[in-house]
Amino acid sequence: MYTVSVRDHFMIAHSFRGAVFGPAQKLHGATYVVDLAFRRAELDADGIVVDIGLASEALKAVMGELNYRNLDDEAAFAGRNTTTEVLARTIFDRIAARIAAGGLGAGAAAIESLVVTLHESHVAWASYEGRLAR
Numbered sequence: 001m002y003t004v005s006v007r008d009h010f011m012i013a014h015s016f017r018g019a020v021f022g023p024a025q026k027l028h029g030a031t032y033v034v035d036l037a038f039r040r041a042e043l044d045a046d047g048i049v050v051d052i053g054l055a056s057e058a059l060k061a062v063m064g065e066l067n068y069r070n071l072d073d074e075a076a077f078a079g080r081n082t083t084t085e086v087l088a089r090t091i092f093d094r095i096a097a098r099i100a101a102g103g104l105g106a107g108a109a110a111i112e113s114l115v116v117t118l119h120e121s122h123v124a125w126a127s128y129e130g131r132l133a134r
Contacts, residue, residue: 001039001040001041001112002039002040002041002042002043002049003037003038003039003049004037004038004048004049004050004052004055005035005036005037005038006035006036006052006055006056006059007033007034007035007036007059008033008034008036008056008059008060008063009031009032009033009034009063010031010032010034010063010066010067011029011030011031011032011067011068012029012030012032012066012067012068012069012070012071012082013027013028013029013030013069013070013071013072014027014028014030014070014071014072014082015027015028015072016081016082016083017081018081021081027070027072030120032084032087032118032119032120033118033119034059034063034091034116034117034118034119035115035116035117035119036055036059036091036095036114036115036116036117037114037115037116037117038050038055038108038111038114039111039112039113039114039115040110040111040112040113041112042110044107044110045107046107048107049111050104050105050107050108050111051104051105051107051108054103054104054105054108055104058095058098058103058104059091059095061098062091062094062095062098065094066087066090076090083126084118084120084125084126085126085128087118088116088117088118088126088127088128089116089128091116091118091128092114092116092128092130095114095116096114096130096132096133099111099132100132100133111132112131112132113129113130113131113132114129114130114132115127115128115129116128116129
């Protein structure tokens with residue numbers, strides 16, 4: 001399996017509901033480093049997994065939808081705790097939609113899976129990995 005990864009970051013504010021979150025139930029900020037990995041078994045005719053420039057632009061665009069937002073105020077997250085795991089899945093879904101719409105080029109249609117990893121710090125991170133619909 002071939003993998004190409006790109007990285008970006010974003011900053012948000014949010015709060016959580018539930019005693020399990022302790023002091024994080026109060027409004028607080030988070031800065032995430034995001035790694036997005038594109039995977040496929042075979043390279044395309046140009047010998048690549050995905051155009052790195054288009055992949056970077058797509059990730060930057062999705063980060064722009066989240067960056068400097070209070071996620072408690074975002075309709076897309078109404079009634080949900082915006083945990084690192086939930087955010088990883090959200091980014092996965094938004095990137096998958098861009099691939100399906102052709103936003104990463106025709107060759108990207110053969111990408112088999114994505115892995116989105118959000119680093120909360122140098123010692124803690126969470127990921128969502130999934131196959132893309134064909």
